[in-house]
Amino acid sequence: MDPIHSDVTIIGAGPAGLCLARALSGAGLRIVLVERLPEDALRAPAFDGREIALTHRSRTLMQRLDLWRRLPVDEIHPLRHAHVFNGDSPHAMRIAADSTGRDSLGFLVPNHEIRRVAFEAALDSNDVTLLASAKVVRIERHADRAEVHLDDGRRIVSRLLVAADSRFSETRRAAGISTRMFDFGRSMLVCRVTQQEPHHDTAWEWFDHAQTLALLPLGRATPHGHRASVVLTLPAPRMREVQALDDEGFARDIAQRFHGRLGRIESVGERHVYPLVGTYADRFVAERLALIGDAAVGMHPVTAHGFNLGLLGVERLADEVLAAAASGADIGAGALLARFDRGHRRATLPLYLATRGIVGLFTDDRWPARRLRAGLLRASEALTPFKRLLAATLADEGRPGRRRGRVAQAGD
Ligand SMILES: Cc1cc2nc3c(=O)[nH]c(=O)nc-3n(C[C@H](O)[C@H](O)[C@H](O)COP(=O)(O)OP(=O)(O)OC[C@H]3O[C@@H](n4cnc5c(N)ncnc54)[C@H](O)[C@@H]3O)c2cc1C
Known part of the structure; x- marks a missing residue:
C-alpha cells in the first residue's frame, strides 16, 4: 500500500x-x-457536562479560527463576577469584571459545542484530511520524517507529528517522554441544574470542609428556574455514594451542600464524573514531534485554564510552523521545536504549579491550613490591586507588548 504523505500529522481530533x-x-x-x-461522534459530540470557562484571549483566537460565530448564541454565557468562599466563613473574595475594564471576566461554553464547531471548521478546510476510527499501532521518528502506522496497514509519512491525544497520551509514551502525574485522589462531578435563586452571572468557588463546590452560571432564567452547572469535588468513595442517589435525592443533596443558598433545585440533568489527575510532560518535543493540549499540560480544572492553555500552545506552535513554511524552512526542525518547548513551558509552568498549590492548600482540612486560607481570602479581599491582577489573569486579555505571531494577526 502506498504511504499517505502529509506535512503535519496530528494524532487526536479533540479540541x-x-x-x-x-x-x-x-x-x-x-x-x-x-x-x-x-466520524459521527466527532461531527455531533455528546454532551459531556463540562462547561469550559474561556478567557477573552481564547475567544479572540476562536474568532480568528472562525469557530466563535458557529457557536449557538444561547450557549455562550458571560461570566461577570467570581466569588471565592472558605468553609463557614461569611467572608468571600469577590472579583468583578469591571475591575478589568470589560463587562465580563470570560465566557462559559459547553465542551461538546467547542468540539462540534472545531470539527466543522477544521473539516471546512480542504487541506485537512480526517482518518477517523483509526488505530495507531506504531510510530517511527527519523531525522527527516515521522511515520504513523495504522492497524489496517495504512502508513502516514510527514515532516512533523503532533500529539494531541489527551493527558494520557499514548503518542507521548511511545516517544519515551516522561510525565509528572499527580493523582489528586478525588473525583469531580459536573451536572446542569435549574435552581430557585438567581445566580447574577456569578461563579462561585466554595472550598468547604471535606468537599469543594462550584456553581457556574448559565445565562438567563427559564420558566423553570435559573440554569447553572454544579461542580462537586469529593474523594472517590464518597462520590460513589452521591452517584448512587436518584435525581430527587441528588437535587436535595446538592441543595443541602450549598446550605440552601441556591434555594430549591428544580431539576437536574445528566451527571458526569471525572477522576482528577494533573499531568505535565517533562518535554513538549522530541525529534519530529510536538505535544499540544492536555498531552502537554493536563490541568486540574479548579483554575479553569486547561483548554485556555491548550489554545496558547496551538497558537505558539502554529506561529512557528507557519513562519517556517512561509520562508521555505523545515517545519519539523529541532531549533523550531526547541523554541516551542521553551516558550510553552514558560507560559504554562507557573500556572500549573500555582494550581497544584491552590488545590493542596484549599483541600487540606487540618486547622492550620483552614486558618491560613481564611486569612489569605480576607487579606486578598482587602487588596484591590491583587484582585485586579487575579481578574486580569482569569480574563487573560493578553499582556501589552506580548509577541503577536501569524495566527494572532490573521484576520486583523
Ligand atoms: C470537569 C472539567 C472541567 C473543565 N473545565 C475547564 C475550563 O473551565 N476551562 C478550560 O480551559 N479547561 C477546562 N477543562 C479542560 C479541558 O476540557 C481540556 O483541557 C480539553 O478538553 C483538552 O483538549 P485536548 O484536545 O487536548 O484533549 P481531549 O479533549 O482529551 O481530546 C483528545 C482526543 O484524542 C483522541 N485520542 C486519544 N488517544 C488517541 C489515540 N491513541 N489515537 C487517536 N486518537 C486518540 C480522543 O479520542 C480525543 O478525541 C475542564 C476539564 C474537565 C474534566
Missing part, C-alpha cells in the same frame, strides 16, 4: 488537535488528523 489543524490550514500544508473515535 486542541482540531484547532491546530484549522490554524495551520490555508498555508499550502497538507494536514492529516488521526482519531480513534468514529
Whole structure:
C-alpha cells in the first residue's frame, strides 16, 4: 500500500488537535488528523457536562479560527463576577469584571459545542484530511520524517507529528517522554441544574470542609428556574455514594451542600464524573514531534485554564510552523521545536504549579491550613490591586507588548 504523505500529522481530533489543524490550514500544508473515535461522534459530540470557562484571549483566537460565530448564541454565557468562599466563613473574595475594564471576566461554553464547531471548521478546510476510527499501532521518528502506522496497514509519512491525544497520551509514551502525574485522589462531578435563586452571572468557588463546590452560571432564567452547572469535588468513595442517589435525592443533596443558598433545585440533568489527575510532560518535543493540549499540560480544572492553555500552545506552535513554511524552512526542525518547548513551558509552568498549590492548600482540612486560607481570602479581599491582577489573569486579555505571531494577526 502506498504511504499517505502529509506535512503535519496530528494524532487526536479533540479540541486542541482540531484547532491546530484549522490554524495551520490555508498555508499550502497538507494536514492529516488521526482519531480513534468514529466520524459521527466527532461531527455531533455528546454532551459531556463540562462547561469550559474561556478567557477573552481564547475567544479572540476562536474568532480568528472562525469557530466563535458557529457557536449557538444561547450557549455562550458571560461570566461577570467570581466569588471565592472558605468553609463557614461569611467572608468571600469577590472579583468583578469591571475591575478589568470589560463587562465580563470570560465566557462559559459547553465542551461538546467547542468540539462540534472545531470539527466543522477544521473539516471546512480542504487541506485537512480526517482518518477517523483509526488505530495507531506504531510510530517511527527519523531525522527527516515521522511515520504513523495504522492497524489496517495504512502508513502516514510527514515532516512533523503532533500529539494531541489527551493527558494520557499514548503518542507521548511511545516517544519515551516522561510525565509528572499527580493523582489528586478525588473525583469531580459536573451536572446542569435549574435552581430557585438567581445566580447574577456569578461563579462561585466554595472550598468547604471535606468537599469543594462550584456553581457556574448559565445565562438567563427559564420558566423553570435559573440554569447553572454544579461542580462537586469529593474523594472517590464518597462520590460513589452521591452517584448512587436518584435525581430527587441528588437535587436535595446538592441543595443541602450549598446550605440552601441556591434555594430549591428544580431539576437536574445528566451527571458526569471525572477522576482528577494533573499531568505535565517533562518535554513538549522530541525529534519530529510536538505535544499540544492536555498531552502537554493536563490541568486540574479548579483554575479553569486547561483548554485556555491548550489554545496558547496551538497558537505558539502554529506561529512557528507557519513562519517556517512561509520562508521555505523545515517545519519539523529541532531549533523550531526547541523554541516551542521553551516558550510553552514558560507560559504554562507557573500556572500549573500555582494550581497544584491552590488545590493542596484549599483541600487540606487540618486547622492550620483552614486558618491560613481564611486569612489569605480576607487579606486578598482587602487588596484591590491583587484582585485586579487575579481578574486580569482569569480574563487573560493578553499582556501589552506580548509577541503577536501569524495566527494572532490573521484576520486583523
Ligand atoms: C470537569 C472539567 C472541567 C473543565 N473545565 C475547564 C475550563 O473551565 N476551562 C478550560 O480551559 N479547561 C477546562 N477543562 C479542560 C479541558 O476540557 C481540556 O483541557 C480539553 O478538553 C483538552 O483538549 P485536548 O484536545 O487536548 O484533549 P481531549 O479533549 O482529551 O481530546 C483528545 C482526543 O484524542 C483522541 N485520542 C486519544 N488517544 C488517541 C489515540 N491513541 N489515537 C487517536 N486518537 C486518540 C480522543 O479520542 C480525543 O478525541 C475542564 C476539564 C474537565 C474534566
